[in-house]
Amino acid sequence: MTVVTNGLQFIRFYPQFIQADTQFIHSIGRMFCRFLLSLIIVSMNVFINRTLFFFSKPEWWYHVLMMPLLFPLGNYYFIGTRYFDDTRVCLVGTAIIFVLYWISIVLLTLVVRSVIRWYPDVRQTLPRTFVMLVLVGLVTALLALFDVWVYSLVPLTGVRFSWETVKPIWALGLVFDVSMCLTLTMLYTYTKWHENQAETEQLKREALQHQFDTLKNQINPHFLFNSLNSLSSLIGEDTERAEQFVDQLAKVYRYLLQSNTRDLVPLRTELDFITAYINLLQTRHGNSLQVEQVVDPAYLESSLPPLSLQVLIDNAIKHNVMLADKPLYISIRTMPGGQLQVVNNVQRKTRRFETHRSGLANLMAKYRLLSTTPIGIEQTEVNFGVTLPLLTVSGVLTS
CATH class of the missing domain: 3.30.565.10 (Histidine kinase-like ATPase, C-terminal domain)
Known part of the structure; x- marks a missing residue:
C-alpha cells in the first residue's frame, strides 16, 4: 500500500520535476553560451589588437590602398568576367581574396622584417633589396599555388587547379612583390635616415653641452x-x-x-x-x-x-x-x-x-x-x- 501511495505521488509531481530539470538545463545552457560568447569576444579583441600593432602606420596605409586595386584584379585573373557580372560570385570571390590577402601579407611581412634584421644598415640597401625580392618571390610563388587550390575548393568560382591558372597569378604576384619591396625599402631607408639625423643632432647638442660645462670648469x-x-x-x-x-x-x-x-x-x-x-x-x-x-x-x-x-x-x-x-x-x-x-x-x-x-x-x-x-x-x-x-x-x- 505504501509503495502504491508513493508511486501515485511520484506520478502526480513528476511533471513539476521535469519542468524544474528543464529550467535547470536551460540555465546551464545559457551560462555556457554566455561563457562561449565572452571567450569568442575576448579572443577576437586580442587578435584585433595584435593585428593593429603588428603593422606600422605606413604599412596599414599601403595595404588599405592596395586592396581596392588588387581585389578586382586578382579575382579577374582567377574567375574572369563572371566576378563583375554575378553578384554571388563577386561576394564569394571578394571574401576569399580578403582572407588570402591578409594571410599572404602577414607571411610576407615576417619575411621582410627578417631581411631587415639581417641587413639593418642604411648602406646595405642594395643587398637588402635583392635578398628581399628573392625571398618574397619564393614565398609568393608558394602562396599562388595555395590561393589557386583554395579557389578550386569553391565550385561557385569555377576555378580549376592547373598551371594555366597559376601562371597569371605568378605574374600578378611579381608586380605586387616588386611594388611592395621597393615601397618598404624606401620607407625603411627614410626612417633610418631620419633616426640617424635625430641621433646626430642629439650627440651634437650633448657635445656642445659638454664643451660648455668644460669651459665653466676652466x-x-x-x-x-x-x-x-x-x-x-x-x-x-x-x-x-x-x-x-x-x-x-x-x-x-x-x-x-x-x-x-x-x-x-x-x-x-x-x-x-x-x-x-x-x-x-x-x-x-x-x-x-x-x-x-x-x-x-x-x-x-x-x-x-x-x-x-x-x-x-x-x-x-x-x-x-x-x-x-x-x-x-x-x-x-x-x-x-x-x-x-x-x-x-x-x-x-x-x-x-x-x-x-x-x-x-x-x-x-x-x-x-x-x-x-x-x-x-x-x-x-x-x-x-x-x-x-x-x-x-x-x-x-x-x-
Missing part, C-alpha cells in the same frame, strides 16, 4: 675663491707649503685650460692632474677627504676624456658629507679588462641637489661620442661606484 670661480682663501691662510702659517700650493694650483689651472683642446688624454696625465687637484682639496678639507690610488702601470698609456676623474670626485663631494670623524673615502683603481673604477662611501647630505645635466650625465654623453662601451654605475646603501672604460685612439682598450 673658470670655476667657486673653486678659485676657495683656493685663494686656503692660500691666504697658508701664507701666514707655512710659507713653504703655500709655495707648493701655488705650484699645484698653477698645474691644475694649466690642465683645465688645455683640456678643451683634446678629446682624450693619457691616464698618466689625468692621474698627475688629479693628484694635484686632490692636494688642493685636502688643503681645504684636511683628513675629512681621503683618496686612494691603485693603478696598474700597464694601463698608464691608455686614454680617457680629460677631467673625467675630477667630475667623479666633485660628484662624490657634492652629494656626501665630509667630517673629520666621518671622512669621505674615494678609491681610484684599475680593473682587469681595461677599466678604471672610482668608488666612494655613501654619506648622503640631507639637502638634495638638482642632478639634471650633472657632470656625471655630461661625462656619460661624452663617452657615447667616443666609444660604444657605456659607463657602468653601481650604487648600494654603502658605496657608489662608477666604472670608466679605458680607451685608445681607435676605441675601447682590451687587455
Whole structure:
C-alpha cells in the first residue's frame, strides 16, 4: 500500500520535476553560451589588437590602398568576367581574396622584417633589396599555388587547379612583390635616415653641452675663491707649503685650460692632474677627504676624456658629507679588462641637489661620442661606484 501511495505521488509531481530539470538545463545552457560568447569576444579583441600593432602606420596605409586595386584584379585573373557580372560570385570571390590577402601579407611581412634584421644598415640597401625580392618571390610563388587550390575548393568560382591558372597569378604576384619591396625599402631607408639625423643632432647638442660645462670648469670661480682663501691662510702659517700650493694650483689651472683642446688624454696625465687637484682639496678639507690610488702601470698609456676623474670626485663631494670623524673615502683603481673604477662611501647630505645635466650625465654623453662601451654605475646603501672604460685612439682598450 505504501509503495502504491508513493508511486501515485511520484506520478502526480513528476511533471513539476521535469519542468524544474528543464529550467535547470536551460540555465546551464545559457551560462555556457554566455561563457562561449565572452571567450569568442575576448579572443577576437586580442587578435584585433595584435593585428593593429603588428603593422606600422605606413604599412596599414599601403595595404588599405592596395586592396581596392588588387581585389578586382586578382579575382579577374582567377574567375574572369563572371566576378563583375554575378553578384554571388563577386561576394564569394571578394571574401576569399580578403582572407588570402591578409594571410599572404602577414607571411610576407615576417619575411621582410627578417631581411631587415639581417641587413639593418642604411648602406646595405642594395643587398637588402635583392635578398628581399628573392625571398618574397619564393614565398609568393608558394602562396599562388595555395590561393589557386583554395579557389578550386569553391565550385561557385569555377576555378580549376592547373598551371594555366597559376601562371597569371605568378605574374600578378611579381608586380605586387616588386611594388611592395621597393615601397618598404624606401620607407625603411627614410626612417633610418631620419633616426640617424635625430641621433646626430642629439650627440651634437650633448657635445656642445659638454664643451660648455668644460669651459665653466676652466673658470670655476667657486673653486678659485676657495683656493685663494686656503692660500691666504697658508701664507701666514707655512710659507713653504703655500709655495707648493701655488705650484699645484698653477698645474691644475694649466690642465683645465688645455683640456678643451683634446678629446682624450693619457691616464698618466689625468692621474698627475688629479693628484694635484686632490692636494688642493685636502688643503681645504684636511683628513675629512681621503683618496686612494691603485693603478696598474700597464694601463698608464691608455686614454680617457680629460677631467673625467675630477667630475667623479666633485660628484662624490657634492652629494656626501665630509667630517673629520666621518671622512669621505674615494678609491681610484684599475680593473682587469681595461677599466678604471672610482668608488666612494655613501654619506648622503640631507639637502638634495638638482642632478639634471650633472657632470656625471655630461661625462656619460661624452663617452657615447667616443666609444660604444657605456659607463657602468653601481650604487648600494654603502658605496657608489662608477666604472670608466679605458680607451685608445681607435676605441675601447682590451687587455
